[in-house]
Amino acid sequence: MDDLIKSLGYRYLQETKFDAQTLGRTPRLAIxxxxxxxxxxxxxxxxxxTDWVxxxxxxxxxxxxxxxRRYGEGPLSLEHLAMLLWAxxxxxxRSGNFFFRTAPSAGALYPVETYLSVRDVEAVPAGVYHFQPAEFVLERLQEGFSGDKVAAAALGQHFLAEAGVVFIWSALLRRNFSKYGHRGLRYVMMDAGHICQNLLLAAEGLGLGACPVAAFYDDQxxxxxxxxxxxxxxxxLAGVGLKE
Ligand SMILES: Cc1cc2nc3c(=O)[nH]c(=O)nc-3n(C[C@H](O)[C@H](O)[C@H](O)COP(=O)(O)O)c2cc1C
Incomplete structure (x- = not known):
C-alpha cells in the first residue's frame, strides 16, 4: 500500500471516488x-x-x-481517411441541440479534438489538419510533412514518420470539467479510449494497419x-498506414 500511495494516479483515483454519502453534496467547481x-x-x-462502405x-x-507498426508504400485513399474520421x-x-457521435462521450460533451499529421493521403497535401465534425471537413493548419516531428516527439518512435497519417487527439478540458469537475479527467481519458478503439477497428475493417501511441513529450x-x-x-496518438 505505502508504495502505491506515492503515485499521483492512485491518489487521484481515491480522491475522485463517488460514494452515497457525499454524492450530490460536493460543491460543483466553478469552471x-x-x-x-x-x-x-x-x-x-x-x-x-461520405460515399464509402x-x-x-x-x-x-x-x-x-x-x-x-510497419506500413506499405503508397497513399491512403481519401475515402479511407474520411471513413476513419467518421468512425x-x-x-x-442529433437530438435538439445535441449532436451525437460514433464514439460515446460522458454527458455527450465530446472534449476530444482530432488533428492529423498527413504524409501520404490521396488528394490531401502533406500537412497538419484539424477535423471539423460539424461540417465533415478538414481545416488546414500547416503545409508540409510533419511526421518526423511527431515521431521525434513520440520518443523517437520512427514508425509514426512512415505512417500515411497520424491521428493526434487533444483534450479540451473545460468542455468536460465544467460539468464533472475533479472526476472529469477519468471520463476524458475514457472518451479518448473509445475514439481510438473505433479508429483501430475501422482501420482493420478497411484493411489498413494502425497503432495507438501514448508515449510522447506532450509539449512538443x-x-x-x-x-x-x-x-x-x-x-x-495513432499512426495509420497501408498494411505491409
Ligand atoms: C494506452 C495505450 C498506449 C500505447 N502506447 C504505445 C506506444 O507508445 N507505442 C507503441 O508502439 N504501442 C503502444 N501501444 C500499443 C500496445 O503496445 C499494444 O496494444 C499491446 O502490445 C497489445 O497488442 P495489440 O494492440 O496488437 O493487441 C499502446 C496501447 C495503448 C492501449
Missing amino acids: APAPPFKRYAEAVTLPLP MEKSLHETLQYRRSR SQGISG LNDLLDLDGREESVIY
Missing part, C-alpha cells in the same frame, strides 16, 4: 464551459467524401486487429499544433 465545436475560421477547408464483419475486425468522431445522430506535440497545453493538450 466555465467551452463551445462544443472548435473552429479554425481562417483555415482553408477540404471537404471529405466497410465490408469486413465486426467479428473478423475484432479477431484480426493488431497494433501494426472515430463522426456525427451519427502541443507546440506543433499550437496548443497551449493547459486549456487544451495532446493526450493520445
Whole structure:
C-alpha cells in the first residue's frame, strides 16, 4: 500500500471516488464551459467524401486487429481517411441541440479534438489538419510533412514518420470539467479510449494497419499544433498506414 500511495494516479483515483454519502453534496467547481465545436475560421477547408462502405464483419475486425507498426508504400485513399474520421468522431445522430457521435462521450460533451499529421493521403497535401465534425471537413493548419516531428516527439518512435497519417487527439478540458469537475479527467481519458478503439477497428475493417501511441513529450506535440497545453493538450496518438 505505502508504495502505491506515492503515485499521483492512485491518489487521484481515491480522491475522485463517488460514494452515497457525499454524492450530490460536493460543491460543483466553478469552471466555465467551452463551445462544443472548435473552429479554425481562417483555415482553408477540404471537404471529405461520405460515399464509402466497410465490408469486413465486426467479428473478423475484432479477431484480426493488431497494433501494426510497419506500413506499405503508397497513399491512403481519401475515402479511407474520411471513413476513419467518421468512425472515430463522426456525427451519427442529433437530438435538439445535441449532436451525437460514433464514439460515446460522458454527458455527450465530446472534449476530444482530432488533428492529423498527413504524409501520404490521396488528394490531401502533406500537412497538419484539424477535423471539423460539424461540417465533415478538414481545416488546414500547416503545409508540409510533419511526421518526423511527431515521431521525434513520440520518443523517437520512427514508425509514426512512415505512417500515411497520424491521428493526434487533444483534450479540451473545460468542455468536460465544467460539468464533472475533479472526476472529469477519468471520463476524458475514457472518451479518448473509445475514439481510438473505433479508429483501430475501422482501420482493420478497411484493411489498413494502425497503432495507438501514448508515449510522447506532450509539449512538443502541443507546440506543433499550437496548443497551449493547459486549456487544451495532446493526450493520445495513432499512426495509420497501408498494411505491409
Ligand atoms: C494506452 C495505450 C498506449 C500505447 N502506447 C504505445 C506506444 O507508445 N507505442 C507503441 O508502439 N504501442 C503502444 N501501444 C500499443 C500496445 O503496445 C499494444 O496494444 C499491446 O502490445 C497489445 O497488442 P495489440 O494492440 O496488437 O493487441 C499502446 C496501447 C495503448 C492501449
